Amino acid sequence: MNYSTSEENYIKAIYHLQQEHHLVTTNALSNELDTRPASVTDMLKKLKQKKLLHYEKYKGFSLTALGNQVALGIIRRHRLWEYFLVDKLLFTWDEVHEVAEELEHVTSRKLVDRLDEFLGFPTVDPHGDPIPDKNGNIVKTRQVALPDLPLNRSAPVCSVGDQSTDMLELLRHYKIKLGTVIQIKKVFRFDNSMEVAVANQDTIIISEQVAKNLFVKYEG
Amino acid sequence: MNYSTSEENYIKAIYHLQQEHHLVTTNALSNELDTRPASVTDMLKKLKQKKLLHYEKYKGFSLTALGNQVALGIIRRHRLWEYFLVDKLLFTWDEVHEVAEELEHVTSRKLVDRLDEFLGFPTVDPHGDPIPDKNGNIVKTRQVALPDLPLNRSAPVCSVGDQSTDMLELLRHYKIKLGTVIQIKKVFRFDNSMEVAVANQDTIIISEQVAKNLFVKYEG
DNA sequence: AAATATTTTTAGATTTGTCTAAATAATTTT
DNA sequence: AAAATTATTTAGACAAATCTAAAAATATTT
Numbered sequence: 001m002n003y004s005t006s007e008e009n010y011i012k013a014i015y016h017l018q019q020e021h022h023l024v025t026t027n028a029l030s031n032e033l034d035t036r037p038a039s040v041t042d043m044l045k046k047l048k049q050k051k052l053l054h055y056e057k058y059k060g061f062s063l064t065a066l067g068n069q070v071a072l073g074i075i076r077r078h079r080l081w082e083y084f085l086v087d088k089l090l091f092t093w094d095e096v097h098e099v100a101e102e103l104e105h106v107t108s109r110k111l112v113d114r115l116d117e118f119l120g121f122p123t124v125d126p127h128g129d130p131i132p133d134k135n136g137n138i139v140k141t142r143q144v145a146l147p148d149l150p151l152n153r154s155a156p157v158c159s160v161g162d163q164s165t166d167m168l169e170l171l172r173h174y175k176i177k178l179g180t181v182i183q184i185k186k187v188f189r190f191d192n193s194m195e196v197a198v199a200n201q202d203t204i205i206i207s208e209q210v211a212k213n214l215f216v217k218y219e220g
Numbered sequence: 221m222n223y224s225t226s227e228e229n230y231i232k233a234i235y236h237l238q239q240e241h242h243l244v245t246t247n248a249l250s251n252e253l254d255t256r257p258a259s260v261t262d263m264l265k266k267l268k269q270k271k272l273l274h275y276e277k278y279k280g281f282s283l284t285a286l287g288n289q290v291a292l293g294i295i296r297r298h299r300l301w302e303y304f305l306v307d308k309l310l311f312t313w314d315e316v317h318e319v320a321e322e323l324e325h326v327t328s329r330k331l332v333d334r335l336d337e338f339l340g341f342p343t344v345d346p347h348g349d350p351i352p353d354k355n356g357n358i359v360k361t362r363q364v365a366l367p368d369l370p371l372n373r374s375a376p377v378c379s380v381g382d383q384s385t386d387m388l389e390l391l392r393h394y395k396i397k398l399g400t401v402i403q404i405k406k407v408f409r410f411d412n413s414m415e416v417a418v419a420n421q422d423t424i425i426i427s428e429q430v431a432k433n434l435f436v437k438y439e440g
Numbered sequence: 441a442a443a444t445a446t447t448t449t450t451a452g453a454t455t456t457g458t459c460t461a462a463a464t465a466a467t468t469t470t
Numbered sequence: 471a472a473a474a475t476t477a478t479t480t481a482g483a484c485a486a487a488t489c490t491a492a493a494a495a496t497a498t499t500t
Contacts (some may be wrong), residue, residue: 034491035487037447038448043487088337106326111309244466259457262479444499448493450491452489452492456488461482461483465476465478
């Protein structure tokens with residue numbers, strides 16, 4: 001089956017909201033997609049008709065197994081293109097989203113699978129999010145503050161709590177960006193500072209305050 | 221300015237038809253795009269309003285300078301993607317058109333220019349058609365039967381007249397495909413057969429009959 | 441549990457790109 | 471040049487995706 005760009009955007013948004021809150025509301029979706037609730041209702045009916053959604057009016061909705069498969073296909077395309085843009089075309093991580101948002105709607109199976117192969121079957125995109133494989137298998141991740149990451153477990157930085165210029169300056173110094181893979185080697189009891197291995201670099205020591213503001217994607 | 225996928229498809233079709241016949245008609249366009257003449261008229265009005273087209277009803281139409289620039293942008297994107305698909309993702313020349321047709325509508329300037337650079341600034345696509353550069357400059361080509369190509373002038377094969385299996389079998393033997401660059405080294409007066417240099421291979425001799433059925437893109 | 445507030449849905453309109461059928465203009469034939 | 475044919479345009483309709491305004495269902499407060 002083939003879906004319109006709009007339908008795909010709804011499916012993707014529902015999938016993402018479902019990961020976070022499990023119960024998705026019409027309003028939340030309307031907010032996410034920047035459309036009016038009435039438009040959302042219209043689309044929900046359509047997606048239900050296409051068997052992508054369980055939906056009973058006023059009672060809520062969720063993706064069917066089919067809807068989930070379709071969502072994972074879209075996410076796979078999105079993240080592969082993001083990887084391509086950063087790895088091959090030398091975009092920075094913060095420039096890729098918009099463009100990938102368009103490229104993801106090109107659905108040729110052959111294109112996507114060949115691209116995957118060309119990129120060397122990457123498993124995470126430049127933001128550290130996992131890329132579903134060609135069968136839709138994906139490693140589930142959750143986001144934890146660095147102090148909650150087990151010792152010696154490597155994980156990519158996926159967001160920064162305090163985004164002040166001071167914090168960002170410090171991160172530049174440590175050469176930590178979004179997607180940088182890090183690992184806790186040791187925690188110092190004295191002040192809860194920790195020794196951290198940064199991918200392809202020297203080990204550094206960061207304060208508890210910094211650690212609390214670094215979030216990593218933790219496959220668990 | 222930003223144009224819809226439909227608008228872009230019309231502009232591109234008008235550009236291509238203009239290359240061949242110079243005078244483009246509503247019917248020809250309707251035929252090319254597989255839509256009804258009435259729909260074409262509607263779009264012509266819209267494109268005129270957007271200053272992409274000179275158009276007076278019943279009198280004909282042609283692209284403005286702006287329309288031409290836009291067309292070249294689309295063609296640039298199309299051909300760069302075709303090159304990418306063949307060169308990086310190992311598609312064959314006959315598989316790429318459909319996919320490139322979709323990718324061409326992703327308009328990010330940065331994406332296109334970076335892709336161009338990544339590919340090494342190619343000047344022709346896999347079918348031997350020239351790729352406009354970032355300023356819209358393009359080498360004009362015309363299509364001639366091989367016997368009309370000047371001696372020692374290299375040119376890519378762009379189409380085959382007789383597409384019978386017999387002819388295609390022979391071409392497979394000679395290792396000539398669409399896009400293969402060839403060059404006439406000598407013509408034998410006896411039977412008008414000719415010695416032809418095939419890119420990266422031995423020189424071969426082909427009959428007049430074969431030569432007449434090979435068309436090449438000739439920059440002139 | 442009433443009253444109030446919020447969320448969701450319906451009803452009806454709008455835009456874009458398309459269509460069919462009919463009307464009009466241009467071209468070709470006789 | 472009149473008639474016949476062909477090409478093009480107009481008029482009016484439709485589907486997709488959106489909107490606004492109003493109605494209906496659900497949730498919250500007092």
